[in-house]
Amino acid sequence: MIRAIHVFKEDRTLFSDVVVGNEDLDNDAVMTLVSSSAKKMQEWKIDSMEIERFRYVYINSHDTQFILTMDRQASLNKVEEALIEMVSRFMTAFEKDLETDDWKTTDFAPFKAGFRKIIGRIPVKVCLAGHGGTGKTTLLELATLPSKGPPQEYVPTFFGDKALLKANFDPYVFSMFDLGGQDRFVQEWGKIIRSGSMVFVVTDSTNDNLAWTRRVAYPVLKNELPYARIIAVANKQDITGALSPETVGKKLGIPAYGMQANQRDFRDRWLGLLRGLAFETIDFKVVRDIEVD
Ligand SMILES: Nc1nc2c(ncn2[C@@H]2O[C@H](COP(=O)(O)OP(=O)(O)O)[C@@H](O)[C@H]2O)c(=O)[nH]1
Ligand SMILES: [Mg+2]
Structure with missing residues (x-):
C-alpha cells in the first residue's frame, strides 16, 4: 500500500x-x-x-x-x-x-x-488467515458477492482463493486471499502472502481454534509478515458457547472484533473492519509486536 x-x-x-x-x-x-x-x-x-x-x-x-x-x-x-x-x-x-x-x-x-x-492500481494485499472451517471463504463471499448471499455449505478451500474488492475503499483496491487452513498448507502461506499489508486472523471463537492459531499460524505469520497490520475476527458469535471478542482478543494478544460471517446483515460491519484496518482508524497490532507466552 x-x-x-x-x-x-x-x-x-x-x-x-x-x-x-x-x-x-x-x-x-x-x-x-x-x-x-x-x-x-x-x-x-x-x-x-x-x-x-x-x-x-x-x-x-x-x-x-x-x-x-x-x-x-x-x-x-x-x-x-x-x-x-x-x-x-x-x-x-x-x-x-x-x-x-x-x-x-x-x-x-x-x-x-x-x-x-x-x-489505486496497485492492489493492497489482504490475507484471511485461520484454520479450515472458521469462515474465511464465507467472509470473502460476504465482501465480494453481496447479491448472491454467503454460502451456507462448507466447501474446503485449496489455498490461493482470491478476490478483488474495488468498491468502498477509495482510493485503494484490495486483493483478498483466503489462505486455506489445512495444517499441510500453513507452511506454504508465505508464498501466497508475501507482501501482504493486512492480516485478518479468522477464528470460530473456540478455545481449540485459538490454541491452533497461536501454535500453528502465529509462527508462520511472524516469520513471513512481521510488518503487516493484524486484527482478529471472532467469527461465529451466534453459536452457543462462542468466546466473546474480548476473550478472543486477550487470548490472541491482538484486538478482536465479533462477526457472523454467514449473515448478510454483517456485511457493513465486515467492510467497516476492512476499511478501519486499511486506514488505521480502529485498534490493531503489527504482527511483529504480537506477544504470546
Ligand atoms: N453458525 C455460523 N456458521 C458460520 C459462520 N460463518 C461461517 N459459517 C459456516 O462455517 C462453515 C465454514 O465456513 P468457510 O467459510 O467455508 O470456512 P473456511 O474453511 O475458513 O473458508 C460454513 O458452513 C459456513 O456457512 C457464522 O458466523 N456462524
Ligand atoms: Mg475456505
Whole structure:
C-alpha cells in the first residue's frame, strides 16, 4: 500500500497527499532526512530506506524530490514503477514551471487526482488467515458477492482463493486471499502472502481454534509478515458457547472484533473492519509486536 506522497524543492513542500498517516514516527523529521538523501541523488535514480514498518521510496528529478511512503511489507517493485509513472506525469504537467522560477507560485494541487489514480492500481494485499472451517471463504463471499448471499455449505478451500474488492475503499483496491487452513498448507502461506499489508486472523471463537492459531499460524505469520497490520475476527458469535471478542482478543494478544460471517446483515460491519484496518482508524497490532507466552 502506498500511504503518502511528498514532493519537495529547495526545502519547500510543493505537494503532499497523505492518504493513510501514522502516529508511530516523527514524520516531519523523517521527511527531512529522506529528502536530504534524495537531493544528493542522480536524476531518475531510485533509492529507498526502511524505518520500522514503513518504507520510503524516493527519486530526484529537476532538483525536485519525490518521496512515496509505503508499507514496508508491500512489493517494492510495483511501487518503484508507480513512482516513475507519477514523476513522469508530474513532469508532463509542470516541467516548464520547474525549469524557471514559476514553480514558486504554481498550484500543484491538481496533481492529487492523478496520484490517487496511480496508487489505486496497485492492489493492497489482504490475507484471511485461520484454520479450515472458521469462515474465511464465507467472509470473502460476504465482501465480494453481496447479491448472491454467503454460502451456507462448507466447501474446503485449496489455498490461493482470491478476490478483488474495488468498491468502498477509495482510493485503494484490495486483493483478498483466503489462505486455506489445512495444517499441510500453513507452511506454504508465505508464498501466497508475501507482501501482504493486512492480516485478518479468522477464528470460530473456540478455545481449540485459538490454541491452533497461536501454535500453528502465529509462527508462520511472524516469520513471513512481521510488518503487516493484524486484527482478529471472532467469527461465529451466534453459536452457543462462542468466546466473546474480548476473550478472543486477550487470548490472541491482538484486538478482536465479533462477526457472523454467514449473515448478510454483517456485511457493513465486515467492510467497516476492512476499511478501519486499511486506514488505521480502529485498534490493531503489527504482527511483529504480537506477544504470546
Ligand atoms: N453458525 C455460523 N456458521 C458460520 C459462520 N460463518 C461461517 N459459517 C459456516 O462455517 C462453515 C465454514 O465456513 P468457510 O467459510 O467455508 O470456512 P473456511 O474453511 O475458513 O473458508 C460454513 O458452513 C459456513 O456457512 C457464522 O458466523 N456462524
Ligand atoms: Mg475456505
